[in-house]
Amino acid sequence: GIQVEQSPPDLILQEGANSTLRCNFSDSVNNLQWFHQNPWGQLINLFYIPSGTKQNGRLSATTVATERYSLLYISSSQTTDSGVYFCAVVGPGASGSRLTFGEGTQLTVNP
Amino acid sequence: AAGVIQSPRHLIKEKRETATLKCYPIPRHDTVYWYQQGPGQDPQFLISFYEKMQSDKGSIPDRFSAQQFSDYHSELNMSSLELGDSALYFCASSANGFGGGDQPQHFGDGTRLSIL
Numbered sequence: 001g002i003q004v005e006q007s008p009p010d011l012i013l014q015e016g017a018n019s020t021l022r023c024n025f026s027d028s029v030n031n032l033q034w035f036h037q038n039p040w041g042q043l044i045n046l047f048y049i050p051s052g053t054k055q056n057g058r059l060s061a062t063t064v065a066t067e068r069y070s071l072l073y074i075s076s077s078q079t080t081d082s083g084v085y086f087c088a089v090v091g092p093g094a095s096g097s098r099l100t101f102g103e104g105t106q107l108t109v110n111p
Numbered sequence: 112a113a114g115v116i117q118s119p120r121h122l123i124k125e126k127r128e129t130a131t132l133k134c135y136p137i138p139r140h141d142t143v144y145w146y147q148q149g150p151g152q153d154p155q156f157l158i159s160f161y162e163k164m165q166s167d168k169g170s171i172p173d174r175f176s177a178q179q180f181s182d183y184h185s186e187l188n189m190s191s192l193e194l195g196d197s198a199l200y201f202c203a204s205s206a207n208g209f210g211g212g213d214q215p216q217h218f219g220d221g222t223r224l225s226i227l
Contacts, residue, residue, distance in 0.1 A: 031215065
């Protein structure tokens, strides 16, 4: 099946700093989503971005499907941005429409 | 906007007991998915249904079964519960079409299952 690798695994920032999270995937994708899992366990949809660039407030994402990677940018980070960020993809063919998740990036934003 | 509804939010069971988790997808979404997230792990796909028919199956134990009903809600039934079944169980839905996979999946808040 498709492989998803996220980096870095852990990231510690001071409030106000910017960061870039990366997601590499091993095959073409029909779907790519970024999620934020908050301390209560909720998976919050950030972006649906199988290709191209999107922005939502302080967050933006870019997927270069031909090179098989996606980037999530967080600007002016806040303590409420803390949590785990997951990239998840739907691979081609026999994998159907199941999402395969990366192992996540644990982000801690300190005041 | 309506979201995916899961119940219960928390469930505590003992070993060898049974549990039933429920999921109500977003209206007019035709595909329902179940995922399991163990402590410190990423979510793992269990099973999915398109228009009430099983459409894909992942690493779901034989002790687990699931179905989607005529009103599109889905239930995950778990029997002979083991300590290792303690996890966060997510349901998601999408407006995909069979095997499409190109529409976003929307997740519920999850059911936290604890086995004592």
